[in-house]
Amino acid sequence: MKSTLLIGLANLLRGIGRRMIERIWRLGAGARLFFLTIIYSGESFRRFHLTLREIYFTGVMSLLIIIVSAFFVGMVLGLQGYNTLQKYGSSEAIGVLVALSLVRELGPVVTALLFAGRAGTAITAEIGLMKTTEQLSAMEMMAVNPIARVVAPRFWAGVISMPILAALFSMVGVLGGYLVAVPLIGVDHGAFWSQMQASVDVREDIINGVIKSVVFGVACTMIALFEGFDAPPTAEGVSHATTRTVVISSLTVLALDFVLTSFMITV
Amino acid sequence: MDRTTIDLWVGVFVALGAAALLGLAMKVGNLTSNKLGDTYSVSAAFENIGGLKPNAPVKSAGVVVGRVTDINFDSKSYEAVVTIKIDKRFEFPKDTFANIYTAGLLGEQYLGLEAGGEDDVLKNGDKITQTQDAVVLEKMISQFLYSKASETDPKTDAPASEKNSGDAKSTELGDAPF
Numbered sequence: 001m002k003s004t005l006l007i008g009l010a011n012l013l014r015g016i017g018r019r020m021i022e023r024i025w026r027l028g029a030g031a032r033l034f035f036l037t038i039i040y041s042g043e044s045f046r047r048f049h050l051t052l053r054e055i056y057f058t059g060v061m062s063l064l065i066i067i068v069s070a071f072f073v074g075m076v077l078g079l080q081g082y083n084t085l086q087k088y089g090s091s092e093a094i095g096v097l098v099a100l101s102l103v104r105e106l107g108p109v110v111t112a113l114l115f116a117g118r119a120g121t122a123i124t125a126e127i128g129l130m131k132t133t134e135q136l137s138a139m140e141m142m143a144v145n146p147i148a149r150v151v152a153p154r155f156w157a158g159v160i161s162m163p164i165l166a167a168l169f170s171m172v173g174v175l176g177g178y179l180v181a182v183p184l185i186g187v188d189h190g191a192f193w194s195q196m197q198a199s200v201d202v203r204e205d206i207i208n209g210v211i212k213s214v215v216f217g218v219a220c221t222m223i224a225l226f227e228g229f230d231a232p233p234t235a236e237g238v239s240h241a242t243t244r245t246v247v248i249s250s251l252t253v254l255a256l257d258f259v260l261t262s263f264m265i266t267v
Numbered sequence: 268m269d270r271t272t273i274d275l276w277v278g279v280f281v282a283l284g285a286a287a288l289l290g291l292a293m294k295v296g297n298l299t300s301n302k303l304g305d306t307y308s309v310s311a312a313f314e315n316i317g318g319l320k321p322n323a324p325v326k327s328a329g330v331v332v333g334r335v336t337d338i339n340f341d342s343k344s345y346e347a348v349v350t351i352k353i354d355k356r357f358e359f360p361k362d363t364f365a366n367i368y369t370a371g372l373l374g375e376q377y378l379g380l381e382a383g384g385e386d387d388v389l390k391n392g393d394k395i396t397q398t399q400d401a402v403v404l405e406k407m408i409s410q411f412l413y414s415k416a417s418e419t420d421p422k423t424d425a426p427a428s429e430k431n432s433g434d435a436k437s438t439e440l441g442d443a444p445f
Contacts, residue, residue: 164284
């Protein structure tokens with residue numbers, strides 16, 4: 001009786017330890033893949049059409065979902081902001097509210113979350129399936145480095161696409177907020193834009209938003225690439241890897257957002 | 268898919284991104300409204316600047332004529348030294364008055380310039396000597412209460428006038444200068 005309890009306890013501890021070691025191992029392997037990608041990324045610029053192709057699949061194909069969701073996010077911000085601001089008689093400040101929340105936070109973060117769901121999963125599934133069907137091994141047999149040929153172009157495509165998508169998200173969101181605030185509710189057109197321009201700083205708000213989106217682009221793309229590269233070569237393995245891509249990317253983006261914001265906002 | 272089609276779409280994508288960034292900078296941000304042109308710097312010392320921040324507007328007659336560039340503490344005179352830059356198009360007399368005002372009841376603080384009457388104008392590196400500090404609400408309230416207390420004290424000493432003094436107090440509060 002007593003010995004079974006002890007064995008159970010030992011197994012529990014062993015399980016926790018194994019999971020921890022696996023997590024740390026994955027972190028190290030991911031970091032190694034990241035450095036290898038940087039080292040072998042010369043190929044993706046010499047043969048730039050490889051990267052362009054990936055920009056098409058990760059960036060251009062994500063345009064629709066980004067623009068539509070940005071439009072709705074902006075309109076909701078307009079409605080909710082007006083609802084609260086008019087209680088204090090300052091409904092003209094709605095432009096400031098919409099622009100600052102989009103440019104500083106929602107633009108980069110929501111774009112990164114959508115990007116992880118739309119492009120990150122595609123990258124993981126594609127590379128996982130390449131591994132399952134032994135295409136990556138075949139490349140190695142032909143003395144083609146799969147990191148230079150497959151991973152690096154996708155990495156740079158993600159890093160280039162993310163800031164563009166985030167900037168589009170912010171701009172379309174502001175237009176959505178404008179559409180709700182000015183023609184629909186009747187906030188003054190001039191006050192909407194002039195108050196926005198008075199309080200949105202190009203360096204402190206817009207450039208910081210772009211910096212955030214570049215960091216999120218690196219994180220999301222790298223996680224998706226690593227999960228695909230690391231997936232067990234089975235159908236189940238690829239499906240698990242795809243799920244993990246979304247979960248880990250989302251958590252990383254939200255955690256990184258806090259860290260970056262705390263650097264950027266000087267209290 | 269054809270390589271030229273991909274190139275075209277990626278070109279459209281990048282152009283859209285550039286347009287969005289430009290739109291953010293021009294329409295949403297303050298890239299266009301922050302232009303001051305050529306400026307000259309002037310400093311002014313205040314005993315209390317309240318909540319004045321760098322980059323706050325400098326206004327004269329309500330028009331933005333410059334910006335606050337720097338705020339420092341002078342450890343010899345124990346005063347705040349505010350450096351401002353004013354657009355070269357606007358010239359102010361040497362005896363210009365610098366005040367710190369608040370936009371609205373709770374708005375941001377800005378520096379207001381009231382032109383004096385002298386013929387000489389302020390030049391780069393000059394110092395504005397006539398300044399008025401920011402209004403600190405707590406200070407004002409405590410001053411008011413202190414003056415009220417000193418006014419009502421002798422009345423309460425006098426006998427049989429308790430009712431009167433109470434009435435007088437309430438009317439005096441109503442006629443308060445702010």
